[in-house]
Amino acid sequence: MxxxxxxxxxxxxxxxxxxxxxxxxxxxxxxxxxxxxxxxxxxxTAYIEHSGADVWVSQADVRNMHMASSSLPDSITRKVKYVPGVASVIPIHYLTNNVVAGDERNLAYIIGLPENAEFGGPWVISSGQNLPGDKGVILNRNIAEKSGIALGDEVEILGDEFKVTGFSEGTASLVNSVAFISMDDFEEMRGSYDTVSFLLVKVSDGESPEVVAARIETQVRDVTAQTRTDFATQERQVIKDMxxxxxxxxxxxxxxxxxxxxxxxxxxxxxxxxxxxxxxxxxxxxxxxxxxxxxxxxxxxxxxxxxxxxxxxxxxxxxxxxxxxxxxxxxxxxxxxxxxxxxxxxxxxxxxxxxxxxxxxxxxxxxxxx
Amino acid sequence: MTIIPQVQGETLQIAHITKRYGSGATEVTAVHDVSLTVSPGEVVLIMGPSGSGKTTLLSMLGALLKPTEGAIQLNGTTISALAENRLPDIRLKQFGFIFQDFNLLSALTALGNVAIVAELAGSKPGVARRKAASILTELGLGERLNFLPEKLSGGEKQRVAIARALVNDPALILADEPTANLDSKIGHEIMRLLRNIAKKQGRSVVIVSHDQRIKDIADRVLWLEDGEFKETVTMAVEREF
Structure with a gap:
């Protein structure tokens, strides 16, 4: 049949x-x-996955980046550094805003990076510098090309002018991209010198990120520490829920x-x-x-x-x-x-x-x- | 329930069957008190005008319709008393059907049309196809095995239908106006073929037809009118075809 x-x-x-x-x-x-x-x-979740951090530390109960705000006292960075199993810590600033070039406005995660950050910056650079430098910004190449932005051009972020010093790859999605500026510029722009958004933590060789994250939460008050995988999962969940x-x-x-x-x-x-x-x-x-x-x-x-x-x-x-x-x-x-x-x-x-x-x-x- | 006295060696025995439709004022009697026996290898032709009850009788003989009264026995089994769910198996294995307009499956080849009936009866696909090919070849369609019905002539289609009727080795072949869509020469040829098969293989054949030209291939011709047999003509001479 x-x-x-x-x-x-x-x-x-x-x-x-x-x-x-x-x-x-x-x-x-x-x-x-x-x-x-x-x-x-x-x-x-591309930035989270490629940040190089094994553990993400945020303000207590903040579990993702998208449509979230995290604020940690600057002093927390030192406290986390002393937790056993932590190899290095990079503090970053973060907010969502537009990168404006002429009439073009592109929504972006603006990341403020410390000078000479070992990780947390763009992971593939197609041209230009790999760290933004003073009054510099690294943009996604695709977004820049579509907006007609070239290296050395000026763009506006939160009302301040930034010079494009590099182009990154893999940092754009359908809804936004990631733009990197220096931590000093970020602080000056926002007027907040004693807080950071997240701490990116690398664990020592042989240490488990889960164990170190748990240790950070026990030893440092008012923070949430998650492994990179858990943090990315939370981020995906927000997209799913939306x-x-x-x-x-x-x-x-x-x-x-x-x-x-x-x-x-x-x-x-x-x-x-x-x-x-x-x-x-x-x-x-x-x-x-x-x-x-x-x-x-x-x-x-x-x-x-x-x-x-x-x-x-x-x-x-x-x-x-x-x-x-x-x-x-x-x-x-x-x-x-x-x-x-x-x-x-x-x-x-x-x-x-x-x-x-x-x-x-x-x-x-x-x-x-x- | 009507008890049929067992007559040794008869393929089909029907005793006093009546079929009524509707009830009360709208009741219609399509077949009334009809009895008949058919022996192995016998070819019986039932004729009659339109509305005489031929279709109803044929449907009852083929276990498609149950009589209101009376009994139908096939090779000793009273099929009119069997539960509905047992009838498809009886039809598949004990009956071969030949229809007026061939009723071949348009998507299947000649071989596929015959083999599918063997498969439905439980044969494995390979066995079914070999058996179908053998019967079709015997019927002169060896060169047409893989032809779709649309590529076959009327006579060829009816031979495929005959092969399909034979593939499960039925005891009884029921043919409904088998020559209606064939010209006179081909129609007669097909009927001769059917008669030869009946005689050679000892299968009983019951044909319902309007076609006067095929009377000579029957052993017995019955005239049905108003749901009753009015006349029986037994062909006295055994003819060679």
Whole structure:
């Protein structure tokens, strides 16, 4: 009966293209949206992941960077340095603001770095210096190119002028980028000389970041210390929480489009073969044999649609960066599992109406052209 | 329940079957008190005007419809008393059906159309396909095994339908207007083929038809009118085809 399902499916090429194409587009919507958000999650945590810190120390109960503010007394830096297992500490300033160049405004995480910071700065420099220097800023290359900014140009941050001294790579996402300035400039601009935002901690060789983070929280009051992994997870969670409703709505739309296309094509296909199914029933085929045929046809269609949608999504992950977009698409195994399950649900639901139709067929119809 | 006295060696025995539709003022009797026995290798032709009850009778003989009264026995099993869920298996293994407009599956080749019925009866795909190929070749379709129905002539399609009817070695073949969509020459040829198979393989054949031209291939011709057999003609001479 599987052979029959296969042949039925491929006999009408137009119907096949409509059903597979429709399902592919619907699943593409879900897959690509998931891929975009997975990419955004990766980009948003890029600075955390590449900061070089094993442990992030923040104000008590501040657990991420995005849409958060952390303020620690400067004296905390020394206290953390004395915690056993801590090899080095870099304090940074952080806020979210616009980098303005003419009419162009680009939202950025502004990071204030100490002079000669061993880590916490840009991890790939495509041109210029790797530390911003006095009244200097390191911008993301893509963002700068799009805004027509060259090395040596002036940009405005929080009303102050900064000279572009370097371009970094991998520091931009769909929503923002990371701009590095010196800690002194940051403090002067903000007028806050005795506080820092976060402490980036490197642990000594052989020490576990988890153990050192716990030690910092025990020995230093009013701070939260998290491993880099935990801090990045918290950051991703914020993005997830912010986008859950949007993703749910788009997933639902994709699911409904896929279901509508499949239900319609499986239904019309079964309707057009009503007499054939009646004949098979008359010959002695059991209803379950026929249900299986319809279900197999629906499953084959959605599997083809899924593969087609996946191929297009994978192509997009390759093609989009070629055009210089900051959009990063990443297909995750969770997304594949989700879309695979959605496909099977679409197949099962779309087969239900035709199955009811078959169940009601009277095999006597085959006599006398009824 | 009607008890049928067991007649040794009869393939099909139907005793006093009646089929009524509806109830009260709208009740219609389609078949009334019909009895018939068919022996192995016998070809019985049932004729009659439209609305005489031929379709209803054929549906009951093929275990697609249950009689209101009476009993139908096939090779000793009273199929009219069997539960609904046992009938598909009986139809698949004990009956071969040939329809007026061939009713082949348009997406499957000649070979696929025959093999699928063997597969439904439980044969493994390889075995089913070998058996289907062998029967189709015997029926002169060896060169047409992989042709879709749309590429076959009317006569070829009906031969595929005959192969499909034979693939599970049925005891009884039921044919509904098998020549209706064939020209006279091909129709007669197909009927001769069916008769030869019946005689050679000892299968019983019941044909329902309007076609007067095929009377000569039957061993017995029954005239059904108003749901009752009015006339029986036994062809006395055994003919060679």
């Amino acid at each position: 599987i052979r029959l399902a296969f042949r039925n499916l491929f006999q009408n090429k137009i119907r096949l293209v409509i059903s597979v194409g429709g399902v592919a587009l619907a699943l593409l919507l879900i897959l690509s949206l998931d891929a975009i958000f997975t990419g955004v999650e990766r980009q948003v 986008s859950t409703d949007l993703i749910t709505i788009m997933n639902l739309i994709g699911f409904l489009i896929g279901l509508a296309v499949m239900a319609l094509t499986v239904y019309t296909s079964t309707l057009s073969r009503r007499r054939e199914y009646g004949m098979l029933k008359a010959l002695g085929a059991r209803n379950t044999d026929l249900y299986l045929t319809v279900l197999a046809q629906a499953i084959l269609s959605v599997v083809l649609g899924f593969l087609f949608g996946l191929v297009i999504t994978l192509l997009l992950t390759v093609v989009i960066p070629v055009f210089g977009s900051n959009l990063l698409l990443e297909v995750s195994s969770t997304s594949l599992l989700k879309v695979g399950s959605v496909s099977l649900v679409i197949a099962a639901l779309s087969a239900m109406l035709p199955i009811r139709q078959i169940a009601g067929l009277d095999p006597v119809m085959v006599f006398r052209g009824r």
